[in-house]
Amino acid sequence: MSSKRLALKAVLGTAALAGALAVAGQARAAATIIINNINAPGVGFNDPTPATPVGGNTGTTIGEQRLIAFTYAANIWGATLTSDVPIVVNAQFTPLSCTATSGVLGSAGATQIFRDFANAPKPATWYSYALANRIAGSYLGTLNAPQINSNFNSNLGTTGCLEASGWYYGLDSAEGAKIDFVAVLQHEMAHGLGFQTFTSGTSGAQNGGFPAIWDHFLFGTTAGKLWKDMTNAERTASAISVNGLVWTGQAVTDAVPSVLRLGSAAVAISGAGAGSAAGIYAAGDSTLGPPVLAPSVSGQLMPIGEQAAGTGSGCLAYDARNRKAAFGNIVLVDRGVCTFAVKAKNAQNAGAIGVVIANSTTGVLAPGGADPTVTIPVLGITQADGNTLKAALGLRSRAKSGLIASFTLTGTQYSGADPLGRALMYAPNPFQSGSSVSHLDVSMFRNQLMEPAINADLTQSVLPPIDLTYRLFQDIGWEVAPPAPRAKLSR
Numbered sequence: 443m444s445s446k447r448l449a450l451k452a453v454l455g456t457a458a459l460a461g462a463l464a465v466a467g468q469a470r471a472a473a474t475i476i477i478n479n480i481n482a483p484g485v486g487f488n489d490p491t492p493a494t495p496v497g498g499n500t501g502t503t504i505g506e507q508r509l510i511a512f513t514y515a516a517n518i519w520g521a522t523l524t525s526d527v528p529i530v531v532n533a534q535f536t537p538l539s540c541t542a543t544s545g546v547l548g549s550a551g552a553t554q555i556f557r558d559f560a561n562a563p564k565p566a567t568w569y570s571y572a573l574a575n576r577i578a579g580s581y582l583g584t585l586n587a588p589q590i591n592s593n594f595n596s597n598l599g600t601t602g603c604l605e606a607s608g609w610y611y612g613l614d615s616a617e618g619a620k621i622d623f624v625a626v627l628q629h630e631m632a633h634g635l636g637f638q639t640f641t642s643g644t645s646g647a648q649n650g651g652f653p654a655i656w657d658h659f660l661f662g663t664t665a666g667k668l669w670k671d672m673t674n675a676e677r678t679a680s681a682i683s684v685n686g687l688v689w690t691g692q693a694v695t696d697a698v699p700s701v702l703r704l705g706s707a708a709v710a711i712s713g714a715g716a717g718s719a720a721g722i723y724a725a726g727d728s729t730l731g732p733p734v735l736a737p738s739v740s741g742q743l744m745p746i747g748e749q750a751a752g753t754g755s756g757c758l759a760y761d762a763r764n765r766k767a768a769f770g771n772i773v774l775v776d777r778g779v780c781t782f783a784v785k786a787k788n789a790q791n792a793g794a795i796g797v798v799i800a801n802s803t804t805g806v807l808a809p810g811g812a813d814p815t816v817t818i819p820v821l822g823i824t825q826a827d828g829n830t831l832k833a834a835l836g837l838r839s840r841a842k843s844g845l846i847a848s849f850t851l852t853g854t855q856y857s858g859a860d861p862l863g864r865a866l867m868y869a870p871n872p873f874q875s876g877s878s879v880s881h882l883d884v885s886m887f888r889n890q891l892m893e894p895a896i897n898a899d900l901t902q903s904v905l906p907p908i909d910l911t912y913r914l915f916q917d918i919g920w921e922v923a924p925p926a927p928r929a930k931l932s933r
C-alpha cells in the first residue's frame with residue numbers, strides 16, 4: 443500500500459512581504475479568497491503543457507487546470523466561512539519529499555501568527571493570520587500580506603514519486619486511482635486557515651511561551667489536562683499517546699454523533715457448520731465498495747480454491763468451480779499477490795455479494811484502494827481470524843459451507859471518538875512530523891478531510907453529516923455556532 447501524506451508546513455514568525463499580487467483566481471462569497479500564484483513562468487500553476495478538459499475542469503493546459511481547481515476549492519471555503527478581510531493564499535508547485543510508493547502531496551500553514559489583537563477571544567494565545575484578521579475585522583500586519591503559504595508536489599506521478607499515481611484535476615471527485623487535487627487543496631487551505639497548533643509536538647515548547655488557540659481544545663486523557671495547561675513533558679507524551687489525545691470543543695463534540703459511525707465494523711459468523719468458529723470478528727473498513735454503516739449483507743462464507751500458484755488470493759478471474767462457490771455468497775480470500783481492488787472486482791464479477799480479506803501480517807486489515815465499479819461491500823480481518831475461519835470451512839461442498847457471514851457493527855463507541863464521544867486527534871507513536879497533533883485521527887469513519895492521509899471516498903463537503911472540519915473552525919473562533927432553537931411561549 444502506498445502512503446499519500448498531506449503534511450503540515452511548520453510556519454512561524456517571519457513576516458511575508460506582500461509584493462505585487464498576481465491574482466490568478468478569486469473566490470467571492472462570504473469570505474474572499476485570493477490565490478497568489480508564485481510559480482515562475484512555465485512551471486507549476488503556469489505549466490503550458492496542453493491538457494484535455496476533465497471532470498468539469500475546462501482548462502486546456504496543466505497550469506490552467508490547476509488554477510481552476512484551486513479556485514473551485516477556494517470557493518468551497520469562501521462560501522463556508524465569513525470574513526471582512528480578503529484571505530490571500532500563496533500557492534506554488536514545488537518538489538516535495540517522495541518515493542515510488544509514498545510521498546507528501548502538499549503542505550500549508552499560516553505565514554504569521556498573532557496574539558492579543560483587537561477582539562481576541564483568548565488573551566496570550568496565538569491565532570493563525572487569516573483567523574486573527576477575521577476576528578479583528580481588519581488587516582493585521584502589512585496590508586494585503588499573504589496569510590497562507592501552500593505547496594503542492596510537482597513530482598507526483600513521475601518516476602520515483604508515487605509513479606503509479608498522479609494528480610486528478612477534475613472537479614467531480616472521480617479521481618479513480620489518481621490523487622484528487624481539489625481534496626488536497628481543501629485540506630491544505632484548512633491548515634492555513636487555522637487547522638494547526640503552533641506548539642511543538644516533539645519538545646512540547648510553546649511558541650514564544652504562548653499556547654495556540656488549538657491548545658485550548660486539545661486534551662490529553664492521561665494527564666487529564668488541556669495542552670495549554672500541560673508541562674512540555676506532558677505535551678510530548680500526549681502527542682504519541684495513540685488514543686489519548688482528544689478535541690474538547692463543543693461544536694465538534696456536538697457533531698460527532700451525526701458524522702461518525704456508532705460502532706465498528708465486524709463479521710458475525712453463525713450457522714450449522716460454524717461450530718467453535720461462531721462469533722463476532724473485528725473487521726477493518728475498506729475504501730472499496732459501499733461503507734458498512736449498519737448491518738449489511740449476509741450469506742454463506744465461501745473459500746476460493748487455488749487456480750494457480752498463489753491465487754487462493756482471488757487474483758485471477760474465477761474459474762467455473764470458484765464461480766459456483768462465489769455466486770450469491772460472501773467469499774474469503776487472502777491478502778497478497780494483487781491489489782484489494784482486483785480481489786473485490788473478481789469476486790463481484792463471479793456474483794459474490796461481499797468480500798472478506800484475511801490479513802497476511804499482524805493487525806486488522808483495512809483494505810485500501812479505489813475502484814468506483816466495486817459495488818459490493820468489502821471488509822478486512824486479522825490473519826489469525828482468517829486461519830480460524832479457513833479451518834472451520836475445511837472441506838465443504840462447493841455451493842454451501844454451512845458458515846453464515848454477516849457484515850455488521852459492534853460496540854457502542856463512535857468510530858474515531860473516545861468513550862466520552864470526543865473526536866480523537868492523530869497521535870501515533872513514533873511522532874510523525876507534519877502529521878501528528880494537527881490532524882483528526884485515522885480511525886475516523888466515515889473518513890474525514892483532515893485525516894493525515896487522503897482517502898478516496900471524500901466528498902468535498904466540510905460540514906456535518908459528512909465532515910467535522912467546519913465545526914472545528916467554529917470552536918477556534920472562525921464562526922459562532924447558531925444558537926439552539928428556543929421554545930416560544932404563546933401569550
Ligand SMILES: [Zn+2]
Nearest residue numbers: 448449450894
Ligand atoms: Zn494535513
